[in-house]
Amino acid sequence: MMKGFNTYPLKLVNIYIIHENCWSKYYLNKDLVEILNLIPYPEKNLLRVFAIVSERGYRDITKLKFEERIKEIFNVYRYGNKIFVDLGRDYDNSIFSIITKHNGIVLNTMKYNGGEIWNFLTYEHKINRIIKDLDEIAEIENVNISDNLPLDTLTDKEFKILSLAYEAGYFDYPRKIKARDLANMLGIKQSTLIYHLRNAEKKIIGSFIKNISKD
Incomplete structure (x- = not known):
């Protein structure tokens, strides 16, 4: 694993x-x-x-x-x-x-x-x-x-960042971890983290809406 x-x-x-x-x-x-x-x-x-x-x-x-x-x-x-x-x-x-x-x-x-x-x-x-x-x-x-997650269009980096953010409680309310700390865990800049997270979220939501429209 x-x-x-x-x-x-x-x-x-x-x-x-x-x-x-x-x-x-x-x-x-x-x-x-x-x-x-x-x-x-x-x-x-x-x-x-x-x-x-x-x-x-x-x-x-x-x-x-x-x-x-x-x-x-x-x-x-x-x-x-x-x-x-x-x-x-x-x-x-x-x-x-x-x-x-x-x-x-x-x-x-x-x-x-x-x-x-x-x-x-x-x-x-x-x-x-x-x-x-x-x-x-x-x-x-x-x-x-x-099981058909709308994740097919995510890059490996986007999926890794999204998964870690989820695990660490970034999407919880209130958030359990700040973007700055999450970026430090990954060894990247905070701006890079936010960029990849937003791209991943946009792809997931866009893919799902397209699938709903087809139905």
Whole structure:
């Protein structure tokens, strides 16, 4: 076995879920809400959600804000026929908080018609715990676990850096290791580490989105 690596199998998990205490349960529009990024602020019980929606989808989201199912809308920006929305919801008991609590790496998530799709990477031995915790706050409609990781396009260096970052807790919240310390472990500059990590993340997410689009 290669030094610095272990034999825990990494799995790709896809779930479709109805989240009872989330605004998505009341978003009954079939227009897809694409989530660009999620930023947690646990100390404020806030999860920032950066989303792309249609005109009709945005009208439904503003209605949910009026009904206080969404905590806050921080910013709205229109480009073309799409609308960028920066909104906030409770961090506690969010799907994101549960996945990341168990060290999962969220690849992407989408909302539509009262449900949520989540795609994430996690170790095989953590899947049952994640599902158990999710089941306590939501209705799990479908779970798909796959060995087909979207890692084919990664270079050896990108895969090595991504694996070590995962093992060392770089993707945990709060992070267990800083980028500077991770770079020192690898004997590279911090800027080089960040460059390779971002490339790896971009490739993984891009590959997964392409596969979802094909389906």
